Amino acid sequence: MSDSLLPEALVASATRVIEANRAAGRRIAVAESCTGGLVAAALTEIAGSSDVLEASIVSYANEAKMGLLHVSGDVIETFGAVSIATAWSMAQGALEVTTADVAVAITGIAGPGGGSAKKPVGTVVFARAERGGDPANVVADRREFGDLGRAGIRLQAALCALDLLMPPPAEEPPAP
Numbered sequence: 001m002s003d004s005l006l007p008e009a010l011v012a013s014a015t016r017v018i019e020a021n022r023a024a025g026r027r028i029a030v031a032e033s034c035t036g037g038l039v040a041a042a043l044t045e046i047a048g049s050s051d052v053l054e055a056s057i058v059s060y061a062n063e064a065k066m067g068l069l070h071v072s073g074d075v076i077e078t079f080g081a082v083s084i085a086t087a088w089s090m091a092q093g094a095l096e097v098t099t100a101d102v103a104v105a106i107t108g109i110a111g112p113g114g115g116s117a118k119k120p121v122g123t124v125v126f127a128r129a130e131r132g133g134d135p136a137n138v139v140a141d142r143r144e145f146g147d148l149g150r151a152g153i154r155l156q157a158a159l160c161a162l163d164l165l166m167p168p169p170a171e172e173p174p175a176p
Helices: 008-024 038-043 062-069 073-079 084-097 150-164
Strands: 028-032 053-058 102-108 123-130 139-144
Touching (some): 008 038, 008 150, 028 084, 053 084, 084 123, 102 150, 123 150
């Protein structure tokens, strides 16, 4: 029996992230909005996660995104809090305020309200930034999970964010 309050799939994914990043020698940070710390909760379920997870910043309000992660108010005003521009800025901000090697950001509409025709409930945007990476190489994705209910949307968003935290596969040596 598991000693966790979290769904088994979430803990299993977090375990893979911690083990893979530990093996790669990478420190990670998370900038969460609609998941409200769920990704960090999953990662910290894993004993020894402190040698991989450096920080999680829950920036639910726009003011927190601007203050804690240095997201420009102009970005939020122009593109909205749930946008690739905002998620990318959140991920960059997480790298700026930590010494992590990689940061993933999550922002979205978990519902039940808050959706619109262009951004319905279940819209979640992710971004990953790597220290020393080319800032022009934006790694971001917008997903439409549909109205799975607040908990279902947040769970799917956390699982996607964990996938983004996996290090790239090691390159195999060329065959002789």
